[in-house]
Structures are given as C-alpha cells and as structure tokens.
Amino acid sequence: MSAVPVLETRGLGRRFGGLQAVSDVSFSVPAGQVLGVIGPNGAGKSTFINLVTGHTKPSEGRVLIDGKDLTGARPWVIAQAGVARTFQIVKPFRGMSVRENVAVGILYGSNGTNVMSKALKAAEEVLEEVGMAGLGDRPPGELSVADARRLEFAKALALRPRLLLLDEVMAGLRHTEIEPSLELIRKLKARGITIIVVEHVMKAILAVSDQVLVLHQGKVLTSGDPRDVLSDPRVIEAYLGHRYVKRREGES
Amino acid sequence: MSTLTKMPQQGLISTLRGDRAKRLGPWALGLVALLAALGLQGQLYSGQERTVATIFMFVALAQAWNLIGGFAGYASFGQVVFFGVGGYFTAVAMSHWHFSFWMSLLLSGFVAALFAVIIGIPLLRLKGHYFAIATLGVAEGMREVVTNLTDLTGGGAGITVPTVGNNATTAYLGNDGFYLLFLGLAVLSVIVGGLVARNKFGYALRAINQDEDAAAALGINTTRMKVLTFALSGFITGLVGASYAFQQVTIFPERLFDVDITVLMIIMVVIGGSGTVLGPLLGAVALQFLSEFLRQNFTNLHTFILGAIIIVAVVLLPQGAVNYMREARRTKEFSLLANVRKYRL
Amino acid sequence: MSGFLQATVYGLLQGGLLALVAVGFSLVWGVMNVVNLAHGGFVILGAYVGWEMHEWFGLDPFLGMFVSAAVLFVFGYVLQRFLINLVINGPIFITLLLTFGLDLMIVQGMNLVFSADYRSIKTSYASNSLAFGSVRVPLGRLLAFALAVAITVLLVAVVNRTRTGLSILATGMDRGAARLMGIRARHVYALTFGIAAGLAGMAGAMIGTVGTFNPSAAASFTLMSFVVAVLGGLGNMYGALVGGLVIGLVQAWGGQYLPGTWVNALAFLVLIVVLIFRPTGLVGRAFYAARQEV
Numbered sequence: 001m002s003a004v005p006v007l008e009t010r011g012l013g014r015r016f017g018g019l020q021a022v023s024d025v026s027f028s029v030p031a032g033q034v035l036g037v038i039g040p041n042g043a044g045k046s047t048f049i050n051l052v053t054g055h056t057k058p059s060e061g062r063v064l065i066d067g068k069d070l071t072g073a074r075p076w077v078i079a080q081a082g083v084a085r086t087f088q089i090v091k092p093f094r095g096m097s098v099r100e101n102v103a104v105g106i107l108y109g110s111n112g113t114n115v116m117s118k119a120l121k122a123a124e125e126v127l128e129e130v131g132m133a134g135l136g137d138r139p140p141g142e143l144s145v146a147d148a149r150r151l152e153f154a155k156a157l158a159l160r161p162r163l164l165l166l167d168e169v170m171a172g173l174r175h176t177e178i179e180p181s182l183e184l185i186r187k188l189k190a191r192g193i194t195i196i197v198v199e200h201v202m203k204a205i206l207a208v209s210d211q212v213l214v215l216h217q218g219k220v221l222t223s224g225d226p227r228d229v230l231s232d233p234r235v236i237e238a239y240l241g242h243r244y245v246k247r248r249e250g251e252s
Numbered sequence: 253m254s255t256l257t258k259m260p261q262q263g264l265i266s267t268l269r270g271d272r273a274k275r276l277g278p279w280a281l282g283l284v285a286l287l288a289a290l291g292l293q294g295q296l297y298s299g300q301e302r303t304v305a306t307i308f309m310f311v312a313l314a315q316a317w318n319l320i321g322g323f324a325g326y327a328s329f330g331q332v333v334f335f336g337v338g339g340y341f342t343a344v345a346m347s348h349w350h351f352s353f354w355m356s357l358l359l360s361g362f363v364a365a366l367f368a369v370i371i372g373i374p375l376l377r378l379k380g381h382y383f384a385i386a387t388l389g390v391a392e393g394m395r396e397v398v399t400n401l402t403d404l405t406g407g408g409a410g411i412t413v414p415t416v417g418n419n420a421t422t423a424y425l426g427n428d429g430f431y432l433l434f435l436g437l438a439v440l441s442v443i444v445g446g447l448v449a450r451n452k453f454g455y456a457l458r459a460i461n462q463d464e465d466a467a468a469a470l471g472i473n474t475t476r477m478k479v480l481t482f483a484l485s486g487f488i489t490g491l492v493g494a495s496y497a498f499q500q501v502t503i504f505p506e507r508l509f510d511v512d513i514t515v516l517m518i519i520m521v522v523i524g525g526s527g528t529v530l531g532p533l534l535g536a537v538a539l540q541f542l543s544e545f546l547r548q549n550f551t552n553l554h555t556f557i558l559g560a561i562i563i564v565a566v567v568l569l570p571q572g573a574v575n576y577m578r579e580a581r582r583t584k585e586f587s588l589l590a591n592v593r594k595y596r597l
Numbered sequence: 598m599s600g601f602l603q604a605t606v607y608g609l610l611q612g613g614l615l616a617l618v619a620v621g622f623s624l625v626w627g628v629m630n631v632v633n634l635a636h637g638g639f640v641i642l643g644a645y646v647g648w649e650m651h652e653w654f655g656l657d658p659f660l661g662m663f664v665s666a667a668v669l670f671v672f673g674y675v676l677q678r679f680l681i682n683l684v685i686n687g688p689i690f691i692t693l694l695l696t697f698g699l700d701l702m703i704v705q706g707m708n709l710v711f712s713a714d715y716r717s718i719k720t721s722y723a724s725n726s727l728a729f730g731s732v733r734v735p736l737g738r739l740l741a742f743a744l745a746v747a748i749t750v751l752l753v754a755v756v757n758r759t760r761t762g763l764s765i766l767a768t769g770m771d772r773g774a775a776r777l778m779g780i781r782a783r784h785v786y787a788l789t790f791g792i793a794a795g796l797a798g799m800a801g802a803m804i805g806t807v808g809t810f811n812p813s814a815a816a817s818f819t820l821m822s823f824v825v826a827v828l829g830g831l832g833n834m835y836g837a838l839v840g841g842l843v844i845g846l847v848q849a850w851g852g853q854y855l856p857g858t859w860v861n862a863l864a865f866l867v868l869i870v871v872l873i874f875r876p877t878g879l880v881g882r883a884f885y886a887a888r889q890e891v
Contacts, residue, residue, distance in 0.1 A: 075468035091466035108471035327690045374873045386872045393865030400857045559701030595687035
C-alpha cells in the first residue's frame, strides 16, 4: 500500500447561504480500500461527493487526490485525474444509445481514445462487465430503474478510474438486483480501484466496506471499522434510530 | 477484462461494418448534390441564380447555428452579430484599408471567431433563456455601436465597398461568382457539420446539450468545448457575412444586424431537425424556397403566412423533420398528434 | 443642471411606463418559463385598440385603455389556452419560435389593417404641461406614470394576496404539486398570459397617448421588456418596477449626455453586464437562478 492516500480531505466545508451543508470533514482513503459513507437524509453526503469531484466549490478546506491539491478544480480536471462518480439522480444522455453513453466516457477519460469505433467496442466491454450486455442499442429512456443505475455505473467505469465515488447506485433496487452490484464492487476492488460508496442500503455498506464514515448534519460523527461504527450508540441514536430497527424487522 | 462471448462480438463487428457504409453514404449523396448544384447553374436565369445563391447562403448560416444551437444546445439568439461583424470587417477592410476581398474574407472569419471567444467566455456560463437574451443583447448592442462609429462604418448611411475603378481591390464577382462562392460556403459548412456529427467532438457537444454536469463528470472540458464551438460557428457565420457584404456592395447596420436573420437560421434548423446535418440543409432549402414563393405570389401577406407556417410547423413538428422521421422509423409511430401530445400541457 | 433635472423627471416618467410594459412579460417568464417575443406586438395592438376607441366613440384614452386591457386579456387567454399550451413542455427555442411566429402575424396584420403610418391618440390635455421651476412635466405622461405604477403595485397585491394570484405563483413554482392541490394548470397559465397581455395592451394605450406608434415599434418594446425583466429579476414583479425606472433613467441621462445614438447601445450594455455579474437581477432573488435553469 502506498503511503500517499488516494483521497484526502482536510477541514472540507461548504456553506449555502445560511446553511452549513458540510463542515470540517477530514479523512483519508488509502489505495485499494472501500470506504462506506452513511448518514441520514440531508447529512451532506451528496454535497460531500460534489465537493470532492469539483461540481461544488468548497467554502473551506482542501481536497488532495494522490497527494496533489485539487481543491476547487473543475469537474473535468478531477475526472481526468482518475476520479469517476455516479449521480444520485441518474443523468443519462437521453439522445444517445446506451452504448454511446458509455463511449463518451471512454473518449474523454484519462487515457481516452480519438477513434469512435474503438470507443464503442470498449463501451461494449464495460456494459458486459456491469451486466448490461445486449442493451447497448437501447435509448436510456427505455431502461428499467436497475439498468438506469447500472448505466451510471458503466459511465463512471468508462473513465477507467483509480478512485470511484458511487452516489447511491443501489437506491431503489430489489435485493436480487443489489447482489450483482456488490459483486461488481468487490471485483473492482480486487482490481485495485479505490471506492467510496455512499449508500442508504445498510447491508450493502456492511458487505463491502473496509472503513465507514458517518456524516451527521454535515459533520463527521465517527469513522472506523464497519461493525464497530454500526454498533456505536451515537450512530444508532443519531442516524439509525428506530428507522434501522424497523428495517431490520421488515427484512426478517 | 475481455469477457466477451463470441456472438455479441460478431454482431458488434458487423454493426461496425454496417456503420462504415452508413458513414460513407451521406458523403456520396453530398457529392451528387454538389454536382447537381454545379450543373444547375447553367440552367438558371440571373434572377433565379441569385435566389439559389441566397438558399446556399442560408444553408451555411443554418449549419453554423446548428453547431452551437443544435449540437451544444445553446440557443444563440444573437448569432447575426457574427454575420454583421464579418460583413462590416470586410467592407471596412476593402474600402478603408484596400485589402483584397479574399484576404478580407478570411480575416472576417477569424475576427468573428475572436469576437465569439470574447463574448462566449462570460456568456456561455449562462443557460437557457439567459444565454439567448444575452446574445440577443450583444447583437442589438453591436448594431448600435456600428451605427455610431460613423467615421469607420459610415453609420446609418451605410458603407460601400469599391467594386469599380481604381479603388476596387477585387473585381465584383457577379451572379456566377457569388453563386459559386455561396455554394462553396454551404459545402464547407455541411462538411464541418458532418465531421462534428460523427466525431469525438460532436459526442462531447451532444453530451453537453443533454446533461452538462454529467458531461463534465466524464472528463469533458465543457467550457472549452462550448467556446470552441461558438468560435467555429462564428467563423462560418462571419465568412457568410463577409461574402454577403461584398455581394450587396452597400451595407447598412439595420440589415447586417437584423434579428430576423438570426430567427431564420433558428427556424431552418428547428424545422429541419436540430443536431443533425441533413436537418439544417433541408430546413434552409425548404424555408428559403417557400419564402421566395410567398414573396412573389403574396407580396403583402408574405410575412403573415410565414408566421403562420412557423407556428404550425413548431406545433406539429417540434423535433424537426429529420428527427421525426428517424424516430418514426424506429417506433413505427407516424402520427403527428403523438408529437403534439409530447410537449403540450 | 436643469437639463439633468428635466432628464431625470422624464426618465422616471418613461420608466414607470416601461415597468407596466414589462411586468406582464416578467410574470409570464417567471411562471411559465416562456419568453414571449410577441409581447411588444401586444403593446402596439393595445395602442391601436385605444386609438380605435378614441376615433369611433370619442372615448378618452385613459378610459379606452381599459378596453384595450380587456380585449388583449381575451386575446392572450385564448392564445395560451389553445396554442402556447400545446408546446409549453418543449425545448426553449420551440416557445421562442412559436411566439416569434405570432409576432410576425400580429405585426404584419397590424401593418395590413392600420398601415405603417405613425399615429398618436390626441387629447386636449395630455400635451399640456405643469412647470416646476425650470422643469416641465407633461400632464399625459404624469397621468400615465401614476396609473402605470398604481396598476403594477395592484398587480403585485392581487398576485400575492388573492386565491387566483396564489394559484398562479404556486403553478409557477411547482406545476406538479399545484395540480395535486387541485389547481388547473391549463386555466392558470391562460389566465397568467391573459393578464400579461392585458397589461401590455393597457401600457400600449398609454404609450399611444404620450407619443407616437406604428406596428414596427413592437420589436423595441419586446426588447425593452427583456431588459427590464432581467434587471428586475424575472418573475419578480416589484423588480419590474425597479428595472423600468432604472432603464428609464439610464436612457434619459444617456440621451442627454451621450453623442449620436449611443444611448441605444446603453440599455443592452446594462443588460449584458447585469446578466454576467448578477443574473438573478438587481432586486432580491428571482424565481429561477440563471445558471440553474434547466
């Protein structure tokens, strides 16, 4: 494991008008790890991802990628530095086929190509990998919820990232649909990709994360080993509360 | 990584091969159209020749607008500013600085492109209507600037390009010459459109059009792409404006910065099919032809009928003829009412 | 100094009129996200209705303007209900082109019916002026200004206080939610557009009284509406008042001190500067922020 973490944030914060959406988030992710980020609605999870990927400029603090200060860099600079993300609300290019959607990522990624036919072929491989073989010619508007989320995943993978930020890629999926996504995350991890999973589906976090970070009202509540964190009474109180308990009951 | 099974791979290769035929087909058709246009020239009276030259002019203008408005999705409502800037640069360069037309033409393209970069950097951060209105403001403002720079531009009284005598730097091209010049510009614009449509660049523009955040997240430098596209679009429009200025000999700010020219470009693109290459081509030919027909047969009602046609076209074919045909072929849904259902309240 | 005062007074008076011209435009833009390129056409149409009322029935233009408002309201309601609603969910250049087509028809229609001659609605008193020291205030302009400001303020009150007004605002903020609350969006949109057209018609009748008009003046009123609406922050009706007064003053001062017709470029310069540096307008927060618009 290299000494320089793939991602490090120092005192990262963002204020929207009077609202402090994220404040003083400092942590680092070593290469090859999977970090789970959890927190109730409005805890600042998506803002956090936007801050790291340059979609929102931080009000304070720093973002270091591979030790390089990329605070406030534009999204494409971050993307080309090898950081890919998905969007919580899926953002397909509706006028293109599924294959072309993925090909755009391949064309403009850090080690992109200029040859369209090559990009389309590589896109087909990525689609295969996320379990969307045979859907390449469809318009994204015709995809199921699960496939629309997989397309987000595929577009991010098309960048051949070293760091992958997944913003609720499993939200709204059935249990049978979640398992392949978890399998994919494990496979990507085995390939050495560092992954940050922002998720509401608790089981998913437990199953794949090496470390968990809990955000609450924009601040880091706690972090560490997934099982320790999830049994931390403060976490249960602040976030999981009766909601988690209810869900456990519902599952069994 | 390669986990591809045999079947899809073969399928993919054959689609790629099919793509090659698809890729070359339109160029071949374009070549036929070009030869037809050249052959047509000998058959036309001089009045008809001028009319057809104007059609070519609008093909080039529509293709240029399509780059920024159709592919990138930034509705430039002040596009005529590049036409005006190009036209006035050429008129001023030829009459004050004694440049040849060809030199002025080329420089006009670059001046218009530079102007596009200068206004594009701040304005392309705006979206939707705001961009439309800001560009409109620039065009209207530039008209006033040109009107008031009387020493250079002659102001509202216009400026005349020297075409005869010792001051003429380039002999007037005449109907035949301008026919070929505008045909050349139309061909250039179609080639640029065709290259953009099928290239990496075009995919970036479409991505920006459809979701700018997602495009940026995939590593596309959206700012650079938009400014470059605006510059390219301005370059072509500037060339057309320069040619128009020379053709007209005397030009006035009212005409060279006429907002109607912008709107015509947009209507041609929208009716034909924005974001396609064929669409602006068909739209420009159809609308200019129709407009000329109306002008000759219903002189008084010409604008009125044109307005009605725009309304009907926009309601029934909001995605444009070419996109409608493509979509209809795929879904087997040919009803225009289904179209109306899509955008109505 | 008296030149400055005179220009200031004239600018404020003209600004009030511009506010009434633009307030409907801003309302339609804010509520429906439609930029109505036929707005200037409505203004001039209103002027012709006022003119006809005066010619045929000898109706005083300050009464005739209510007829203009009523006629234009019906016209606007029908247009929105049966035409613009058909494309309201389309991409922006669709609505822009549709209203441009309308503008062509309205302006050319007026050219055919009324000719391109300049006209003015003549009254016995409008050109009389009051003198305050060296500053002269034409009576017609003063009356038009007072009415324009009063009606703009009234509109704000109606929209913010009445059930109908609130349903307009609600529909503008979230059409889906408004529909769930039992608001009929088709009717509300038509009503909004009708109100905008009615106010434009009213402003037109006043403009016809204090100055001259012909069909081709429509375009400049559409452009002025843009400028005023953007300055004020779209959808923000008090903003239209502020925007109108600012533009009125800028133009009056520019006309006083700038050579040639440079003053015409001034409004656009202000427009572009505001768009770049403060796209939500000069006053508070607008309905939509420019850079977040979809």
